[in-house]
Amino acid sequence: MKSCRSVDDSYGEVWSAKWRAPCAVLGIQSDGNHITRIAFLPDEVKTSSPSDAISDRAIDELSLYFRDATFSFTVPILPQGTLFQQRVWQALREIPTGATLTYQTLADQLKSSPRAVGNACGANPIVIVIPCHRVVARHGLGGFMHTREGDPLHIKRFLLGHESALPEGVR
Numbered sequence: 465m466k467s468c469r470s471v472d473d474s475y476g477e478v479w480s481a482k483w484r485a486p487c488a489v490l491g492i493q494s495d496g497n498h499i500t501r502i503a504f505l506p507d508e509v510k511t512s513s514p515s516d517a518i519s520d521r522a523i524d525e526l527s528l529y530f531r532d533a534t535f536s537f538t539v540p541i542l543p544q545g546t547l548f549q550q551r552v553w554q555a556l557r558e559i560p561t562g563a564t565l566t567y568q569t570l571a572d573q574l575k576s577s578p579r580a581v582g583n584a585c586g587a588n589p590i591v592i593v594i595p596c597h598r599v600v601a602r603h604g605l606g607g608f609m610h611t612r613e614g615d616p617l618h619i620k621r622f623l624l625g626h627e628s629a630l631p632e633g634v635r
Contacts, residue, residue, distance in 0.1 A: 480519035482512045486530050487622040490592075494518045498542035501589045502526075504609065504619060526592065533627040534561050537593045545587060548576070552584035559598040562629050566602050586610040597623040600631050 481492040482505060489509045493501040499522050514520040521539050528535045543553055551574055559565055567578035567585075574581065585596040586609060597620045600606045608620035624630045 479512065480516055481514035481523060482509055483514075483523050483526065484511050485526060485592075486626075487619050490526065492519045492522050494522070495542065498540045499590060499593065500542050500544065502591050502593060503589075504591060504616070522593075529592065530626070539593065541590050541593055543589045543594065545584075545589065548580065549584045549587055552576075552581055553588060553590075553594045553596075556585070556588070556594050556596055556598065559595060561595075561627050564598050564600045564624070564629050564631060567599055567606060568602060570599055582607060592623070595623075598627075598629065600624075604631060 477491070478493070479491040480494045483490050483492060489505040489507060489511065491501070491503045491505045491509070492499060492514070494516055496516055497518060499518060502522070514523055518539065525535070525537050525539050529537070543550070545553065552570070555570060555574060565573075567581050571578045571581045581599065585599050586607070588594050588596040591597075597608065605617060605620060605624075606612075607617075609616040611617070621630065
């Protein structure tokens with residue numbers, strides 16, 4: 465996979481671990497008790513061992529997920545965001561593996577708009593564990609990580625394929 469220009473490429477950021485997943489390098493941050501962030505990093509970022517037990521647990525659980533998409537995450541998370549973002553992220557965690565919802569359907573459930581839901585998905589600080597990749601457009605894949613093209617969509621396609629949840633007609 466080519467380097468993602470739209471992923472987090474802030475090299476000066478402090479990560480508790482940087483782990484190579486099958487679809488990307490994942491940067492993991494923790495406060496020592498919770499995972500506070502998981503982000504897709506550029507492919508050229510070097511991996512690093514976890515600096516604490518909770519990051520080590522996150523890597524173990526991510527490894528289990530990539531072996532079996534039906535794995536349910538139990539690692540404690542503490543995502544920071546607005547009240548609305550928190551509502552969207554909680555709703556995302558309720559979408560079962562192998563299923564998708566459209567931005568419109570999720571917006572209707574939350575009495576909001578598809579654009580607001582998309583913005584909250586794009587602001588998701590803990591990717592994969594909070595499965596924003598399971599939200600798709602009415603016709604097709606939709607966007608991912610605030611973009612509609614390039615490597616982020618390859619990652620979304622990979623994750624949905626791993627979960628056997630690619631929308632019809634999407635390759």
